[in-house]
Structure formats: structure tokens, C-alpha cells
Amino acid sequence: MDEQVRERVQVFLSEVKQIPTLPDVYLRLQKAFEDPWLSVEYISNIIRLDQTLTISILRLANSPFFGFRKKISSITQAVMLIGLREVYSLVLSISVMGIFPLKEVDQGNLFPAKKLWEHCLAVGVASRVLGKMIGYAQPEELFVAGLIHDIGKLVEKMYLGEKFVTVCQRSRDEERPFLELEEEILGFTHAEVGEMLAEMWGFPALLVSITAHHHHPEKLTEPKSADGAAIVHVADALVRAMGIGWGGDPFVPPIVPAALERLALITPSSLGSVLLKIRQEYDTALRFLMH
Amino acid sequence: MLVYRMSSTYAWWPEVVSPKEIDPYLDKLFLRAGDSQWVHPLREAIREQMVQQLATPSALSSTADKLSDPAGKGLK
Numbered sequence: 374m375d376e377q378v379r380e381r382v383q384v385f386l387s388e389v390k391q392i393p394t395l396p397d398v399y400l401r402l403q404k405a406f407e408d409p410w411l412s413v414e415y416i417s418n419i420i421r422l423d424q425t426l427t428i429s430i431l432r433l434a435n436s437p438f439f440g441f442r443k444k445i446s447s448i449t450q451a452v453m454l455i456g457l458r459e460v461y462s463l464v465l466s467i468s469v470m471g472i473f474p475l476k477e478v479d480q481g482n483l484f485p486a487k488k489l490w491e492h493c494l495a496v497g498v499a500s501r502v503l504g505k506m507i508g509y510a511q512p513e514e515l516f517v518a519g520l521i522h523d524i525g526k527l528v529e530k531m532y533l534g535e536k537f538v539t540v541c542q543r544s545r546d547e548e549r550p551f552l553e554l555e556e557e558i559l560g561f562t563h564a565e566v567g568e569m570l571a572e573m574w575g576f577p578a579l580l581v582s583i584t585a586h587h588h589h590p591e592k593l594t595e596p597k598s599a600d601g602a603a604i605v606h607v608a609d610a611l612v613r614a615m616g617i618g619w620g621g622d623p624f625v626p627p628i629v630p631a632a633l634e635r636l637a638l639i640t641p642s643s644l645g646s647v648l649l650k651i652r653q654e655y656d657t658a659l660r661f662l663m664h
Numbered sequence: 665m666l667v668y669r670m671s672s673t674y675a676w677w678p679e680v681v682s683p684k685e686i687d688p689y690l691d692k693l694f695l696r697a698g699d700s701q702w703v704h705p706l707r708e709a710i711r712e713q714m715v716q717q718l719a720t721p722s723a724l725s726s727t728a729d730k731l732s733d734p735a736g737k738g739l740k
């Protein structure tokens with residue numbers, strides 16, 4: 374990130390009185406994962422302390438959305454069967470979902486949080502679908518990556534006040550991309566805000582760099598994060614084309630050719646069935662995540 | 665958590681109600697999509713699914729229907 378841009382984002386975030394925080398259990402889990410001696414028992418014990426999280430994990434782990442096949446009845450079993458990384462991704466997903474103020478009033482609102490949430494959820498789902506298709510090693514991480522890719526927009530919406538409204542209004546009136554107006558009016562974009570938030574929250578480096586580069590995946594070279602950013606970038610375009618949720622403007626954004634090279638295993642002629650798959654998984658996700 | 669009502673009436677592109685609206689809608693949707701390799705096939709795939717939805721609304725209908733926004737028209 375450019376130094377000047379970083380400074381501007383820092384000024385913005387320093388004015389935010391209360392940055393949304395992730396639940397304690399996530400932070401404790403994150404610390405535990407830094408320990409090279411971490412054990413299934415230890416991780417399970419941390420999760421079990423949070424009853425709501427325990428219930429959510431079991432519910433999700435047993436839903437067709439995650440489809441782990443075997444019936445999972447305890448946290449220890451979940452950690453053993455689906456793996457530490459996946460459980461970590463689940464906890465992170467659940468924690469991030471809790472940040473979205475889904476109950477806000479929509480009337481006259483140019484950018485309802487619920488619509489942004491639908492966009493993010495669908496990009497998470499689509500990223501996982503694309504990841505599986507190209508044999509990405511940890512597709513669950515892509516789900517989280519998609520879920521948080523636009524988290525910067527949420528924080529802008531919550532704390533930028535009038536300036537955010539101006540970005541939305543001018544984007545609508547001038548029929549220009551939200552991203553372009555962020556740059557013009559704010560001097561930074563949600564990708565940079567998201568990057569700094571992800572750093573502040575201590576997210577894994579992979580998620581920080583995917584969030585930062587989801588509009589410019591060509592800038593990454595390390596294969597795993599470059600593939601991840603390319604996938605989220607393309608997923609964003611597909612989801613907007615499908616008309617799910619709201620990402621700030623009604624346009625399908627340009628897809629960077631370098632991203633398509635990384636998704637070369639997916640042929641353009643198969644896009645119809647890819648879209649149907651995303652649609653189907655998005656429906657399942659809605660059914661199990663919202664209740 | 666958000667409350668969603670299950671039904672089979674949710675349409676994917678609620679703003680498109682007749683075949684003649686498909687192209688103008690797609691023109692706007694793809695106005696800024698550039699000319700990458702996927703743009704044309706993506707547009708065609710979307711068009712095909714819109715046509716299908718108009719022909720048989722239940723074919724693509726989703727199970728989710730938003731309580732506060734039954735037509736999904738919140739932003740238009």
C-alpha cells in the first residue's frame with residue numbers, strides 16, 4: 374500500500390471510536406494457533422468455553438453447506454474430523470458474520486448492510502466453488518476470504534458518515550463504479566481499509582493479502598495468495614453478474630486477465646453450470662447461516 | 665441473526681419481467697465489464713438463465729425470500 378494512502382486510512386481508522394471487535398474466543402484461538410505445541414484438546418477447550426460458538430460450529434459442521442459427511446456431535450470430534458485449519462476458518466466465518474449490523478433499517482438507505490452481507494456471503498460461496506474447481510488446497514479459507522473481502526466497505530459505511538453517503542450518491546448519479554469514487558473522494562478504497570482492519574484483527578497473512586488485492590490480484594506473486602486473490606476477484610464479478618446482493622454499484626467489474634490465467638482450468642463455455650452451482654450453494658448457505 | 669423466510673417465489677433478476685427487458689438490463693450490467701475473455705460467455709450465460717427464468721419462473725427460483733424485501737428490489 375502506498376504510504377500516503379496508508380496514512381489516510383490510519384487517520385480514518387483512528388477517528389473511529391469503536392472499531393468492531395471480534396469475540397474473545399476468536400482472539401484466544403488465534404493466540405493458541407501461534408503455539409507450535411497446540412493440541413486438539415487445548416483448542417476444543419477454548420471453543421467449548423463459548424456456548425453460542427459451540428452450537429454454531431456444530432450446526433454448521435453438520436449442515437449440507439459444509440457437508441463433512443460424518444455426523445459431528447462434539448467439538449473435539451469436529452476438530453479431529455474436519456481439521457484444525459477448517460475449524461479455525463469456521464470460527465473466523467462465524468465471528469465475521471457477527472459484525473454485520475443486519476438489523477438496520479433499510480428505508481432510503483443507498484447501501485443497506487444486509488445487501489452488502491449478501492454480496493459478501495455470495496462471494497465467499499463462489500470463491501469456494503471456483504477454488505474447488507481449480508484444486509485450491511484449502512477451499513474453506515477461500516470462503517472466509519470472500520466473506521471478508523469487502524469488510525472495508527462495512528467499516529466505511531459505519532463510520533465515514535456524510536462522505537460515505539456522497540460516494541454512494543455520486544456513484545449512482547454519475548453511473549460510475551463505487552471504487553472509482555472512493556479513490557476520488559476519500560483518497561483510499563475499501564481494499565486498503567480492509568487490509569488494515571485484517572492486520573489489526575491479526576488475521577492470517579493470506580487473508581490480509583487477498584483482502585488487500587481483490588481488485589488487483591495481478592500484483593501478487595506468491596502462488597497461494599495470488600490464486601486466492603484471483604479467485605475472489607473473479608467471484609466478485611460473477612456474483613455481481615448474478616444480481617446477488619449489492620456491492621456499491623450495479624456494474625460487473627472488469628476481470629483482470631492475469632486472474633483468468635490462474636483460473637485456466639475453468640473453461641468459459643462451462644460458466645453456465647458454474648453459475649448454477651454457485652446459485653445452489655448460495656441457497657444452501659442462506660438456509661443454514663440465517664435462521 | 666437475520667431472519668429469512670423460505671419460499672419458492674424469489675426471483676434472481678426481479679427487475680427483468682419481460683424478454684425485451686433483458687438486453688437493456690445486460691447492457692447496463694456489463695457497461696463497465698471491459699473485454700476480458702470471460703465477459704462475452706458470462707453475459708451469454710446470464711442471458712440464458714434470465715430467459716429460462718422468464719419462461720419457467722420455478723426453474724431457477726431460490727428457496728430464500730427476504731422478509732423485509734420480498735421482491736428483492738431494495739436498491740432499484
Ligand SMILES: [Fe+2]
Pocket residue numbers: 522523563587588
Ligand atoms: Fe471490493
